[in-house]
Amino acid sequence: MSAWLRHHFHSWRGTIARLTATPIGTALNVAVIGAALALPLGAYVLLVNLQTLAGGFSSQAQVSLFLDRSASSDDIRSIEDRLRRESGVAQMRFVPRATALHDLARSANLSGVIGALRENPLPDAIVVTLDGNNAALAEHISQTAGGFAKVTHVQTDSGWMRRLDALIRLGRTVLVLLGVLLSLALIAVTFNTIRLQILTQHDEIEVSRLIGATDAYIHRPFLYLGGMLGLLGGLIALGLVSGGLALMNTDVATLASLYGSQFRLDSLGAPDCGTFLLFSGLLGWLGSYLSVSAHLQSVD
Template sequence: MTSWFSQHLAGLQDAWRRLVASPLNTALSLLVIGISLALPAAGWLFIDNLRLAVGNTGSLQQVSVFLADDADAAAIAEVERGLRQAKLGSVRFVPRDEALQALQAREGMADLTAGLPRNPLPDAFVVEADASPEALEAAVKAFAELPKVDDVHLDSAWMRRFDAFLHVARLVVALIGGVFAAGLVAVTFNTIRLQILAHAEEIEVARLIGAADDFIRRPFQYYGALQGALGGLLAVALVTAGGLLLADPVAGLAALYGGSFSLHGLVPLEIAALVGGGALLGWIGAQISVLIHLRRLG
């Protein structure tokens, strides 16, 4: 066990020395890897922030249940029980007088409603629903069958469009991430190829004195993994810096719409995924390069 640990530690140290030995090449490779990882990460983070800014699509839905003109207190209580049993969210009763007052409070509506001989608005319930679009549509049909319910209104078209947009956006980011992941593997492949060619004589000597292929491959594998992990850390720094630059403008934009919103950055699990994913992709690129080019060297 001690021997195994020592061998891997030696391979890791050798890989680190090779990284430090060519700072310019290392910096350029890390920049390419960092950007390759930062772009899809930033896209995913943007979608997540957009979802949070808009809020849960279901929780923003208001189901308006309009009662018939002849609905008495018993009928209203029965409808309320039916709405609460559905457990979609909060239920609020809006009397017709309150609805008329709210309408009159709107700009330009006071004069229009002043000449009405009577209140034309019905009593209604407003359900702040927390459910999926499918569940809401099924609930609308059930609410319409309740006694003394005249009409049920739900505008779910925007919700479906928003869900579809998020789905497509996630697919696009995933495709972009796949393309950049392949590019990261290719960058590591080429870097390790150059490293192998530069150390071809050392590899020859190592083989002549009986070094195993695992011993020869190990520093290159660690080189690729280290390069990928450092590129992941650079990606984290780039995404974090971008978030800090956008924080104030986004907060100002939200304030213009009468709300408050602050961008959230990468959480520890996402940071670990970026660094670990970079290391894994770097290791894969190094492994492929080592297998091909060491075989060519005989």
């Protein structure tokens, strides 16, 4: 085993000894780091679930054309032909008024009310699906189709999606800011924890420097300690978020079933968990590095 590996081995052993020597202090530090990390992690998991939920709906804008009751089959064919000539139209679907009424009765549990109607109040409709969720294109198609004969009303269905997208984008920005702020908080927590550790080992550091220890040698056990604190804090955060999701999922399941959905909040997958733990360990490492470097600069 090379001298370098022996240094690492000694540092690891020392780190484990330090962590276990003061279990309550270690637990409290890890809990603080875990709580700080749980907030952005939880927000991230919710955002990912929201994106998944939004992705379940069509990501293509739709324009609905409601037709006059007097529109004949030829009128309908003519409208469809004109729409086909427009660029950006992905597909069209004619929805007869009888089908529309049947769908309405089924989806909104209104069969009793609809059954009491003397006649079908709904018009025939053509649902136009566009390429992508292009608001400008939807507006253009809407205006064009509005001028067609036998088209009484045009409704664009992309507005709510744009609002949801905008909300998700806003959430992502807030999440990045929150993540940066709490990462700084984690670095500060580790910095202070390591600073206190340095104070308790001040003599050892001083003697080590005088007998020829390099900065890297002095840094190493503290870097391991900071990295371990970050990693353990990350594990706590994952536990908190998983527990929170499990609690929320009971209510989410009830809510989703009311909309006839099987939607559930998913936890992070293994690759995301691994990345998150690596990130939290690195933040702890960074806080520790800054703390030891500051100390070594001050005593030099």
